[in-house]
Amino acid sequence: MHILLTNDDGYQAAGIQTLYRTLRAKTTHKISIVAPDSQRSATGHSITLFHPLFFSEYQLDGEEKGYAVSGTPSDCVKLAVQGELVPKPDLVVSGINQGSNLGTDVFYSGTVSAAMEGVILGIPALAVSVASYEFVNFEPSAEYLAESLDHIVQGHQTGLLNINFPGNPRESWSGIKVTRLGRAVYDNVFERRVNPRGRVYYWQCGNLSKDLDEDTDLRAIQENYISITPMHSDLTDFKRIENYKKTFQKHTV
C-alpha cells in the first residue's frame, strides 16, 4: 500500500513526523509526505487559486519523497494526486493533529479537510488527531495506528474515518467507540478589546460546551475512548429534496 501523509500543523510538526517514523518502523507500506510548509490550522477546506504553489523537496527513507508546499492542506492533497507529485496513493492519512477535531468543528479543520480532499479524489482517507493541546507525545497514537492500520483499512474502501485519540497515555484509554459527529457549541466566542489607538477588535476564542449525547464523538473523547466517526462527502439533504420539489412545483421564472 502507498500512503500519502499530510496535515495542517506543517511538514516539520511533531505529529506527522512521529507518525511517519512509526509507520516506517512498524509496517511495510510505502509512505510519501506532502504537507504545508507552515502551520495552517483552522484553514478549513480552503484552496489556493490566486497564488502559485511552490514547494521544497526532501528525500525520505526508501524511494519515496517528501514535499513542503506553500499552500493549504487541501492544496497539498490535490497537488500530490492531481499534480502527480507522488505515485497515486491507496490511502490518505492526515495528521496526527495537535488538538481534537470533533463535532461541527470538522468544518474548520484543515486536518479533516485534507482527508476529505482524498475522498473527493476517490481515495479512502483517515483524519487523525490527539484531543489535547497539552499532551505533546504522539507516540501512543502513532503506535496504535501502526498496529491497527490493516484492521482499520480492511473494509474501508471509500470515505473518511475521523479518528480522535484521548490526550493522555495509552494505559488510561477506555477503549474504542464508533461515533457520530456531535454538535460543538462554544461559550464566550468573541473577546472584545480596544487597541492603543482606540480601535475595537475581537479575538475569536471560547470554551467548548460538550455535547453529552451518548453516541457522539465529543462524549467518547470526554470518556477517554478513541473516537472513530465514518464520514462521507455529500452534504445534500436528501430527506428534504421531495418537500422542496413540492414547494417549487408550480413556481415559475
Place this chain on the structure above:
Amino acid sequence: MHILLTNDDGYQAAGIQTLYRTLRAKTTHKISIVAPDSQRSATGHSITLFHPLFFSEYQLDGEEKGYAVSGTPSDCVKLAVQGELVPKPDLVVSGINQGSNLGTDVFYSGTVSAAMEGVILGIPALAVSVASYEFVNFEPSAEYLAESLDHIVQGHQTGLLNINFPGNPRESWSGIKVTRLGRAVYDNVFERRVNPRGRVYYWQCGNLSKDLDEDTDLRAIQENYISITPMHSDLTDFKRIENYKKTFQKHTV
C-alpha cells in the same frame, strides 16, 4: 424578518450590493451586512484564530448597519451572531457570488461555508451564486430572489439552500430544479511552470467536466435552470456506523 447578508467576494462587490439594494426596494425586511473587507473566494470554511478581527462600520438605510471585517466569510457570520455585532438574524443570505458553487466544489466555497456557519449557529441560510464569471449583471438573480423570498423561506426553518442562477438574462432561464450535489471533476488541474530563477511552481486551474446525471445541480445549470439544493450540516456517514461497530467490536486498546 431580519436578514444578515454576507459573501466571499467582499463588502464592496457588486453581487452583495445589488442584492442589498434590491431587497431594500422590493421587500420590507430589515437587512444588515457583515462581509469580508476584501476578496475571500475559495477560503472554504476557514476561520481566523491567530489574528484579531478588525472591522469598518457603515450606516445603512434605516437603523441597520454594515460591517467590513478583516476575516473570512465564516468569521463574518460568527462575529455577527456570536459577537452580537447585529441583532440576531432570522435568515443568513450569502452572496450573490460571481461564479457557480456546485457539486463537491461547495467544500471550497466561502459563499456556501458562510451560509453553513449560519446553519451551525441554528439559523436557516441561503447561499446564492450566479453561474458565470462573464455575466456580471446581478439584477435578474437579485430581483428573482426578492420576489420569491417569502415562498423560498416558507417551510425553510432549518438547514441550507444552495441556489445557483444561470449566468444569462432571465428570459433564457428554463425554470427551477430541486437538485442534489453532483460530483465536480476537473481536468488539467495543475499547470507546471518554471520561474526565471529556475524554480518549479504550479498554478491550480482546470476545466470542469460536468456530471451529467439527471438530478444534479451541475446538470440543472448546464440546462439553464435555477438549481436549488437542500443541504445539511452533518457529515456523519450513518450507513457505515453499524458496519464499523462490528469491525471494532473485539478490538482492544
